[in-house]
Amino acid sequence: MGDRLAMLEHAYYSVISPEGCATILWKSNEHAPRAAEALKMTSKDLLRLGIIDDAIAEPLGGAHRDHREAAANLKSYLIRSLRELAEMPRAELLQRRYDKFRRIGVFNECDPAQNGQINDAP
Numbered sequence: 796m797g798d799r800l801a802m803l804e805h806a807y808y809s810v811i812s813p814e815g816c817a818t819i820l821w822k823s824n825e826h827a828p829r830a831a832e833a834l835k836m837t838s839k840d841l842l843r844l845g846i847i848d849d850a851i852a853e854p855l856g857g858a859h860r861d862h863r864e865a866a867a868n869l870k871s872y873l874i875r876s877l878r879e880l881a882e883m884p885r886a887e888l889l890q891r892r893y894d895k896f897r898r899i900g901v902f903n904e905c906d907p908a909q910n911g912q913i914n915d916a917p
Contacts, residue, residue: 800895801849801872802838803865805857808846809836846899 802808809816813831814824821829835841838850851872858865880888 799848799876800846801851801876802841802847803858803869804838804850804853806838807836808841809834 811819811834813827813834816830816834817824817826820826835844838847841847842850849872852868854861854864854868
């Protein structure tokens with residue numbers, strides 16, 4: 796868990812709001828729902844893309860409905876994570892963390908001249 800990223804299951808993460816993204820791309824914030832879908836900012840999306848490793852369970856209706864249960868779930872996750880961290884040699888932890896962040900954003904390119912064959916990007 797030491798090299799793991801987690802977020803609450805109903806949280807979202809993005810470097811820009813859907814409205815801001817829509818305004819830049821389509822010159823109108825009316826396209827915010829389309830931008831939100833394209834941004835892939837939910838925990839479910841980020842899990843599928845390998846950006847995060849865990850979605851921490853929230854109470855029925857979301858963390859704001861039962862902050863005590865949400866806090867207990869977060870506490871449990873953090874305690875498990877910190878126990879694992881304490882057992883891991885520092886050099887291994889740093890290498891795993893470095894490797895994790897280096898994998899984020901890796902993609903494959905398709906060369907149209909090769910009829911759609913995928914080439915690994917450097």
